[in-house]
Amino acid sequence: MRKIKETIIEKLILASGLASIFFVVLIFLFLIKEGLAVFQSVTPGAFLFGKSWYPISEPAQLGILPLILGSLLVTLGAAVISIPIGVGAAIYIAEIAPARIKDILKSGIELLAAIPSVVLGFIGMVTLVPLVKSLFHLPTGLTALSGSIMLAFMAMPTIVSIAEDALYSIPKNYKEGALALGATHWQAIWRVMLPAASSGILAAIMLGIGRVIGETMAVMMITGNAAVIPQSILVPVRTLTATIAAEMGEAVVGSEHYFALFAVGIVLFVISFGINVTADLFLHEKQSK
Amino acid sequence: MRNPYRSQKIAYAFLLLSTLLIVVPVGMIVVIIIQKGLPAMNWQFLSDIPRQGMRAGGIFPAIVGTLYLVTGAISFALPIGLLAAIYLSEYSRDNLLTRIIKLAIVNLAGVPSVVYGLFGLALFVIFFGFGASILSGSLTLGIMILPVIITTSREALESVPASFREVSLSLGASKWQTIRHIVLPNALPGILTGTILGLGRAAGETAPILFTVAAFYLPQLPDSIMDQVMALPYHLYVISTQVPNVDEKIRYGTALVLLAMVLFMNLIAIIIRHKFRKRKKW
Numbered sequence: 001m002r003k004i005k006e007t008i009i010e011k012l013i014l015a016s017g018l019a020s021i022f023f024v025v026l027i028f029l030f031l032i033k034e035g036l037a038v039f040q041s042v043t044p045g046a047f048l049f050g051k052s053w054y055p056i057s058e059p060a061q062l063g064i065l066p067l068i069l070g071s072l073l074v075t076l077g078a079a080v081i082s083i084p085i086g087v088g089a090a091i092y093i094a095e096i097a098p099a100r101i102k103d104i105l106k107s108g109i110e111l112l113a114a115i116p117s118v119v120l121g122f123i124g125m126v127t128l129v130p131l132v133k134s135l136f137h138l139p140t141g142l143t144a145l146s147g148s149i150m151l152a153f154m155a156m157p158t159i160v161s162i163a164e165d166a167l168y169s170i171p172k173n174y175k176e177g178a179l180a181l182g183a184t185h186w187q188a189i190w191r192v193m194l195p196a197a198s199s200g201i202l203a204a205i206m207l208g209i210g211r212v213i214g215e216t217m218a219v220m221m222i223t224g225n226a227a228v229i230p231q232s233i234l235v236p237v238r239t240l241t242a243t244i245a246a247e248m249g250e251a252v253v254g255s256e257h258y259f260a261l262f263a264v265g266i267v268l269f270v271i272s273f274g275i276n277v278t279a280d281l282f283l284h285e286k287q288s289k
Numbered sequence: 290m291r292n293p294y295r296s297q298k299i300a301y302a303f304l305l306l307s308t309l310l311i312v313v314p315v316g317m318i319v320v321i322i323i324q325k326g327l328p329a330m331n332w333q334f335l336s337d338i339p340r341q342g343m344r345a346g347g348i349f350p351a352i353v354g355t356l357y358l359v360t361g362a363i364s365f366a367l368p369i370g371l372l373a374a375i376y377l378s379e380y381s382r383d384n385l386l387t388r389i390i391k392l393a394i395v396n397l398a399g400v401p402s403v404v405y406g407l408f409g410l411a412l413f414v415i416f417f418g419f420g421a422s423i424l425s426g427s428l429t430l431g432i433m434i435l436p437v438i439i440t441t442s443r444e445a446l447e448s449v450p451a452s453f454r455e456v457s458l459s460l461g462a463s464k465w466q467t468i469r470h471i472v473l474p475n476a477l478p479g480i481l482t483g484t485i486l487g488l489g490r491a492a493g494e495t496a497p498i499l500f501t502v503a504a505f506y507l508p509q510l511p512d513s514i515m516d517q518v519m520a521l522p523y524h525l526y527v528i529s530t531q532v533p534n535v536d537e538k539i540r541y542g543t544a545l546v547l548l549a550m551v552l553f554m555n556l557i558a559i560i561i562r563h564k565f566r567k568r569k570k571w
Contacts, residue, residue, distance in 0.1 A: 006465045010380070016369045017376030020393040020439065023432050027400060030411040088307030096301060097308075107559065108312040114555045115318065116493025117402075118522040119544050122529050123318050126537075156311050186297035207399070214401025216496040217522075221530055241403045241496070248407070248500050253415060265407040269400060276399040280392055 031269055035262030038062065047263060053227040055247065055257040062260045064267070066229045070144070070237035071213060073230050074223060077148025078155055078212045083205055085152070086159030090204070093160065094167040095189055106161075113157035121221035124150040129222055136234055142224030144237040150218050155208035162207060166200020167193060203282040210275040214268065216241040240264050319552075322544050329542025338508040343528055344535050348543055353510055354423075354518030355492055355550070358502065361427025361514070362434060362491040367484055370438030374480075377439070378446035379468055398436035403496040405433045410500040423514040426502025433497055434487035441486060445479020446472060478565035482558045489554035493547065495522040505531075521547045 038047065042062045050063015093105050128149060133141030174196055178188035194201070224236025225246060238246075244261050251258040333347055340346030373390075381387040409429030419425045449472050457467040473480075495503075503523035511518050525543045528535045 002463075006463060009465055013372045013376045013380060016372030017381065017390060019369050019373055020390055020397055020435065023435070024393045024396050024400075026412070027404070027408045030408055030416070031404070034407075034411045085307040085310050088304045089311050092301075092304040092308045096304060105308060105312060108315055110555070110559075111319070111552070112311065112315045114489060114493075114551055115315075116495070116522055116547060116551055118493070118495045118526050119322070119548055120318070122525060122540065122544050123321065125529060126540075127321070153311075153314065160311070184293045184297045186300045187293060190300070210399050214399070214404070216401065216403040217526060221526070241401055244403045244407060245496055245499055248410070262407060262411070265404050268404050272399045272401055272404075273396055276396050277392065280395050 028269060031262055031266045035259060035264075035266045038256065038259035038263045041256055042260075047260075048267075051229060053243070055251075055260055060256050060260075062256070064240070064243075064260075064264060066227050067238055067240045067243050067264065068267075069229055070223070070227075071239040071241070073144045073233060073237055074147040074151060074219065074239055075209060075212050077145060077233055078151035079205075079209055081148060081152035082155040082159060082208060082212075086156045086204070086208060087163055087201060089156070090160045090163035090167060090201075091189060091194075094164045095185070095193070109157050109160050112153065113161075116217075117154065117215060118217040118221070120150055120153065121218035124218060124222040132234075138234055140224060140236065142222055142236050144223060144230055144233045144235065147219050147223035147237070147239075148233070150222055151212045151215055154215055154218065155212045158211050159204045159208035162204035163197070163201045166197040166204060169200070170196045199282045199285050203279040206275050206279040206282070210272055210279070213275070214241060214272055216245050220245050240268050244268075319548070322541060322548055325537070326541035326543075326545025329538040330545070334539075334542055335546070339506065339524075343506060343524075343532050344539070348521070348524060348546065350508060350510060351519040351521045351524040351543075352546065354502075354504075355521040355547075357423050357511065357514075357518055358426050358430060358498065358520060359488050359491045361423055362430035363484065363488055365428055365431035366435050366438055366487060370435050370483075370487075371442055371480060373435075373439045374442035374446055375468060377443050379464070379472065394436045394439055397432070398440075400433075401496075402433065402494055403499075405429055405497040406499050406501060408432075409497060414501055420515065421500070421502055421504075421517050423502055423511060423516060423518055426498045426518075426520075427514075429497045429501045430491045430494065433494065434491050437487045437490055438483050441483025442476070442480045445476040445483070448479065449475045478561050482562050485554050485558040485561070489551045489558075492554070493522055493551045495520075495526055498523060521550070 042050070047062055047064060049065050050061065051065050052061045052063050053066055054061040093102055097105060124146060128146050129141035131141070132138065132143060132146045170193055174192050175188050178192040179185070183191070219239050220242035223239065223242065225238045225242060226236035227238045227243065230237045244264055247257070248261050251261055335347060335352065336349050337347030338350055339348065377387070377390065381390070406429065409425055413419045413425035413428050414421055453471050453475065454467050457471045462470070498520055502517055503520050504517040505527060507517060507519050521543065525540070525547060528540055528543060
């Protein structure tokens, strides 16, 4: 009797172990199922590189290039801000901060990771957006730049914690060796520890950027949502994620527009899949050394 | 020649500056929300329905809606997540399958939240015909927080020393008895931490519930899990961007309640982890 019970439990455990694979495949299948139908009315080339996104005009124009460029611009801006600051903070926390302050800093950064994106979007709307507007004398502060700054804050916790792990897991004797040869602490960090942790830090950056590309609510609230090809970082843009979130509510199920939004979802899924697999390879490489 | 000690000083100053550039704004965000949100806090705000087109009254239905969603999400994700963690920590071997499972978990964690929303819409709302409902929203959120629960629970299980298992097995216990009576109790604080972090994540997410459950304005409480509900994060989005002329106090108040809910859960998780670390005997 006990044997039977345990066999059942162990089967359940195995099934749950496989659940993650099942869900990833299920997500992809359902995106494909709903999204591929858009290619009956528009070719993949015209969809990805079409310059205008007017999904509800007659006939609908379903080119997502403005959305892709919007996402890229915001992400690039966020990367430029968050990578140096994030890696810098990781080095500070891993190597320089005294033990007591280290814990406080780490919880501060965990706190940032825990703040819901809609709250960050709200705070960005009431503080950052007016600031950007008056600083650059713009007609509106809802710009790609505002989005980049806010998103940088969402990427930083990921970058800091993974990069710090990477620095922490370098064997102690690397650093001791450098110091014994007369290097200053900073020289040891810059010439020995950073190169040794490079694959982990690269993974940290990629995962941080992955988080930025997928971010939805904050971006939708502060980038202004204009689906045009951006000419500078000081104009409103619309990202892939914000397009889905803003338009799916109005899209009629089974319409061209509905299929097109799922196709945008496929693009996002493929991007995040690529980033995560690559980052995982980097992390794995580190472990196998 | 450059003085290495001076460049060290300059470098350290920049590193400190980077850290402050993260920590100080975080502190400011929290302080601003508390400062401007506190005046809105009173019993009526927490217990009344929104009135006058959400420009007055309270946020009670949104609080209740979020509690329902979080409860639903965790009751789906915890059993699956915990069993998956047990599989990875106790049963899996170092082979291709395990590698693929781990990769799937990483990917599940990286899927953009709005894509979860699309998936929930296609699978639960339309394909299964659950409609926009607590059920659809909870399941969508549940799948989204699965990686958090699996990863933290697995860490907790793996940190139980192998000798505990060996002793139990050598006394004649079966593998499952060992897991059930030795490994799980010792890993409980870690599992609890992961669960609470998952709860916090589910409470704060907006994009996955946009098309699967969230109601723009619904002043009554739900009767069944097939009903729509209001939810705090979506409500904050609505009154910040969709409804003009909402009193600032109400916006900040809503942000404060949401933030307090999420941070409270994180605080509990931190406390549990801290206590556990002190008590750990091995």
